[in-house]
Amino acid sequence: GAGVSQSPSNKVTEKGKDVELRCDPISGHTALYWYRQSLGQGLEFLIYFQGNSAPDKSGLPSDRFSAERTGGSVSTLTIQRTQQEDSAVYLCASSLRGSFNSGNTIYFGEGSWLTVV
């Protein structure tokens, strides 16, 4: 597609429910990233995919968070047993490759706004 596409754009869920957030990266981009933007917390790195594997998942805040990527394309971020502190904007981004030295650019989606009530 023309840009990074995320769905849903907005999600309100009850505490304790599971949610799935979807990211469709730019066609041909091998690298995919998930970030979280919380009020007062700035942007936090969650996980990075290169192809279907995740060489860096150091930012996942707890074992309630998981992500997968299939076919080197679409990725799903799953949050189990949601808590109110999970409320945030979840941003997905993609790039042609995973290194920056050659001027590789990361493109961000508009995010999925998650509210846990």
Next chain:
Amino acid sequence: AQSVTQLDSHVSVSEGTPVLLRCNYSSSYSPSLFWYVQHPNKGLQLLLKYTSAATLVKGINGFEAEFKKSETSFHLTKPSAHMSDAAEYFCVVSDPKGGKLIFGQGTELSVKP
């Protein structure tokens, strides 16, 4: 470890006056540095990037930034602010192993008429 510090959480300028958004970085390696802008309820847009080529980097919408290794700085400037520049600006450094961008806390730019 890599990190960035944005020295101002909020900057207010008048339309037509210069903009200066300050950023200092810490990196064990020769870093790749970026500035991103986020308009209200919009996604992040890349303004410019430094990847060890020219130290003065020109970006979109008249913005530029200068990489100063001696000062570990990468300040963002624009000669003349426009109302449409009002947004949140993020200074970002890359992890040298690739795959991760480390964001500063952001600077909110307000532009007064």
